[in-house]
Amino acid sequence: MAIHLHKGDLPDGLGLGPVVAIDSETLGLNPHRDRLCVVQLSAGDGDAHLVQFAPDTYDAPNLCRLLADPEVLKLYHFARFDVAVMEYYLGVRAEPVYCTKVASKLVRTFTDRHSLKDLVREFAGVELSKQQQSSDWGAETLSQAQMEYAASDVLYLHKVKAGLDAMLAREGRTAVAQACFDFLPARAWLDIAGWAETDIFAH
Template sequence: MKIQFHKNDLPADLDLGKIVAIDTETMGLKPARDRLCLVQLSAGDGVCHLVQIDSTGEVYPENMIALLNDDSVQKLFHYARFDVAVLLHTFGVSLANIYCTKIASKLVRTYTDKHGLKELCKELLSVEISKQEQSSYWGADELTEEQKKYAATDVLYLHKLKDILDERLEKEGRTELAQECFSFILTRAYLDLLAGEEFDIFSH
């Protein structure tokens, strides 16, 4: 694992390919309330790029936003609903071409109710990851090495998980269904920001 730390934005000449794993760290779990502090990105090559977001909101990460706005690049998340809402609220970015390993897991791992990243990595990749730093203070000016390693881990395995989940989706005949679910994520994020995560538009 290699970590590249960037203040405020990605380097202009960085090419992360056509499938980019993305995660976010915030001050809490309410996208409309809690500030975005860090964005993690990886091309699946064992290198994680950490972008620390300017706390004042005065520095706009142009290079990162250009990547997010590129519809030809697939954005790979675990629990995309939250990250997409955070990026939408913070930067006004309406992400397209989304893939969510948590949704894919729920469609093919119907034998369990455990669809967290830690459980997926353990079962599908035989990799143990730690969630110890999940609730740490991400708003600090200087992040600890433990925080950086934790943040990097959240994206380093997503490409491998996607490969396995794609095989299972195809085998179970649920690839198109998964894509329909992925296409709805942006709308779900808008609804979360509008009315909160407890709002279920499909309820009676």
């Protein structure tokens, strides 16, 4: 495994294939208050690329081009948050997307365990450490432990997707999962625009 740290943007000419696993690290869970600090990506090849942002420096044309590329599937765990925070800070809407948390909730109805840690254990046989989850991602220099934690959040998503896809197909839920994925960018926009806690479909 190799971890590549980039300051401010992905390097020119980097290709990550047709399906890219993506995650983010922020200073909290409120995008209006808690800034985007790191975006991590993997092509599923065992390597991870981390883009670290300094405060108020979000001009990242290479990353934005990838997020907006209609030919690249963006693979997340809990896409609702990551898509929203990246749209808020980078000004780009990621499409198309796939969310392993949504897929898990649709097809792993025998359990209430849908965390990334649970899915990676089941489908990749790897036990993730979450010790750095609440660390200071706004620090000027990331520790080795932070970089390894960030990388681990994307390194196994392709395997998780493969396992979930097989279950969705088996249970006849692939189409409804795709409909949910198609709606996710709009759901993320609603969160940013102020409808995070309002069910607009309710009576």
